[in-house]
Amino acid sequence: AQSVTQLGSHVSVSEGALVLLRCNYSSSVPPYLFWYVQYPNQGLQLLLKYTSAATLVKGINGFEAEFKKSETSFHLTKPSAHMSDAAEYFCAVSGGNQGGKLIFGQGTELSVKP
Amino acid sequence: GAVVSQHPSRVICKSGTSVKIECRSLDFQATTMFWYRQFPKQSLMLMATSNEGSKATYEQGVEKDKFLINHASLTLSTLTVTSAHPEDSSFYICSASGLAGGPQHEQYFGPGTRLTVT
Numbered sequence: 001a002q003s004v005t006q007l008g009s010h011v012s013v014s015e016g017a018l019v020l021l022r023c024n025y026s027s028s029v030p031p032y033l034f035w036y037v038q039y040p041n042q043g044l045q046l047l048l049k050y051t052s053a054a055t056l057v058k059g060i061n062g063f064e065a066e067f068k069k070s071e072t073s074f075h076l077t078k079p080s081a082h083m084s085d086a087a088e089y090f091c092a093v094s095g096g097n098q099g100g101k102l103i104f105g106q107g108t109e110l111s112v113k114p
Numbered sequence: 115g116a117v118v119s120q121h122p123s124r125v126i127c128k129s130g131t132s133v134k135i136e137c138r139s140l141d142f143q144a145t146t147m148f149w150y151r152q153f154p155k156q157s158l159m160l161m162a163t164s165n166e167g168s169k170a171t172y173e174q175g176v177e178k179d180k181f182l183i184n185h186a187s188l189t190l191s192t193l194t195v196t197s198a199h200p201e202d203s204s205f206y207i208c209s210a211s212g213l214a215g216g217p218q219h220e221q222y223f224g225p226g227t228r229l230t231v232t
Binding site: 036041043045098100107 | 146207219221226
């Protein structure tokens with residue numbers, strides 16, 4: 001079975017500050033990991049994904065994430081927050097014989113203060 | 115590329131009626147489509163997975179007779195909420211994957227449909 005835990009349902013940072021959104025996963029098979037962003041009343045947009053290539057993954061809008069197998073983590077970071085980064089962020093895992101099904105974390109709402 | 119659309123974006127219906135939501139992949143062939151529902155301030159809950167030309171696979175606890183899913187072509191899947199009740203009010207999101215059976219392949223999400231049952 002696979003699962004995802006996002007630590008912190010709400011994170012608030014100042015504009016220009018480091019963004020760190022935490023994601024830990026559990027998987028009995030090599031996982032594929034994703035970060036998605038959702039703006040209000042919209043669908044999800046892929047930020048980045050880990051598919052067993054490089055452990056440091058760079059995504060869109062300046063975001064990146066590092067896969068750490070020893071810590072079963074896939075935390076999302078951005079060096080400098082912009083006001084436009086305020087949104088809901090979801091970490092998700094898939095793998096094994098799940099047919100491409102994604103298991104989502106609970107989500108983290110990011111607020112950016114001016 | 116990889117655009118998924120949903121129609122309608124918002125619908126209000128009366129209790130007891132049925133509502134159909136369409137999910138289309140506009141620029142790729144979607145062998146697998148997924149339907150999710152999302153309650154306010156919550157994560158996405160997978161309802162079912164559908165592969166073109168075959169019956170949908172429903173997640174545990176999802177009533178297949180209430181949420182009818184049809185994936186008749188490689189670009190269209192529909193979700194019909196039958197005999198809708200207020201508790202069915204939610205945000206319904208579809209996603210599509212262009213490659214069958216590949217967990218490493220991302221899903222492309224539609225913009226969602228807000229269903230309100232009065």
